[in-house]
Amino acid sequence: MYAQMVKSTGARVKSLDEMDPEERAFQVRIDADIKVEPKDWMPEGYRKTLIRQISQHAHSEIVGQLPEGNWITRAPTLDRKAILIAKVQDEAGHGLYLYCAAETLGVSRDEMTEQLLSGKAKYSSIFNYPTLTWADIGAIGWLVDGAAIMNQVPLQRCSFGPYSRAMIRICKEESFHQRQGYDIMMKLCAGTAEQKEMAQDALNRWWWPSLMMFGPSDQDSVHSAQSMAWKIKQNSNDELRQKFVDQTVPQAEYIGLKTPDPDCKWNEARGAYDFGEIDWSEFYEVLKGNGPCNKERLEARRKAWDDGAWFRDALMAHAKKREARKMAAE
């Protein structure tokens, strides 16, 4: 998933007794795992939280095109080029899907775009890191899409129908993305010394930012409880992060790579990998806009939007002309 620190209501979770009848009926349905559909009554906070989360997720897909798009023109073979284009195209498609899902909650795509471009809406911190070598394309697929899947699989069971259905489809494509990323890494690790070094360097740079994708530690995560009660969120940040580490470390070892974390080792007693302290100051700096590429990413999106204004206007103008001609002919 590409939504981090989505603000929920901020208030503590109410008990059923404290709710008015409408809200209580809503919560009872959620508790019974009945999906909420766009036309159903829902608490304002539920609606707002979902709009924030889905739009943040959509924006992440859109901005996420940029770091990988950076290597499309330099992909090393025709197949790699085609696979990468297809992947970035999938991401644009996910963005489109998710914007549509958010629109069912009463916000327009243009409004959401405006919020992204003004800096009001956030997107995942991970896309503010640069792709410096071809191995970064492998690392993104393997780690970033891997982390996204970890988050998105439970979201398939999200209480809001359109989001849940979008996730079911998106997850299928994400697992293909992850495999292609790992495949790039495997190939590099089986290649020359320089290629292997490139792969290790990419893992070193993307490892910690990938762990940060799950959001702050549970004890610092202020918005989780209400989202969990609403079944917008199903697992805690730390749970998912642990699952990701447990899945990824053996994959790294299998191709002869090591995580950059000296504290990362198997804990027999826990049946899980221990790992070192995440530098949360870096995470908050990136969220504040001070990551290595925040400025460039937003500028690229603004430029695309501003430069394309004439195109969008012209399509609207032509549609109106056509309509007018049709009316005149009738």
Next chain:
Amino acid sequence: MKAAAKIDMALFELALRMGDNDIVLAQRISAWCGHAPILEEDIALANVALDLIGQTKLWLDLAGEIEGAGRSADDLAFLRDARAYKNALLVERPNGDFAYTLMRQFLFDAWHLPMLRALKSSSEQRVADIAEKAEKEARYHLERTEDLIIRLGDGTQESHSRMQAALDDLYPFAGEFVAPDAIDDELASRKIAPALSEIGALYFDYLETALAEATLKAPVDAPVRKGGRKGLHSEELGYLLAEMQFLQRAYPGAKW
């Protein structure tokens, strides 16, 4: 003479010319990924680029097979320098604004479709097979660009003037696709490829109708700008290849 006769040079050139158009244009349009005016266009351009890369592989694989020197489609795409590239100049024109990109695509698609249609009845089966597959894709490409050219030409004043400026600049490059040389004549006489004069007639007739509907005017008596099909390119191609071939050149022999 005997050694040269082993390689069917005319057929080799045809495969290169067709494949190089595809890869150079795919390279250009894929640079829009994430930067297009609207999400739907990001997706559409990626689709077209994917089709063109698929076609590149077919044509360049064929070229490698005809040459018989063991060069793969990747070798031909990533390890030839500009002088050995045989694409028409139009496709290597820089992206410019979105109007320029779309007009370039339209002028290409409008030639590509009748050319592939004709190649479907090539006397060379391998050519006919590729054309059979590629023609279906080219049909969609032209449907899309024709629709956009019309809507933007007849949209706002600004879109009209952007499209007209793009047409003025790019139209001189259109003629190269249908200007035959000795290779084309040989291919036509062997019924491997159509006579380019026939494709040219179809091409320009079609352009006239579509451009009129788009309220755009092709420049009159514009001299044809050509050379790419013989390996004489614009300065832009070198940069395009330097970027595209970077990894293969920087790490010779590495597998990716």
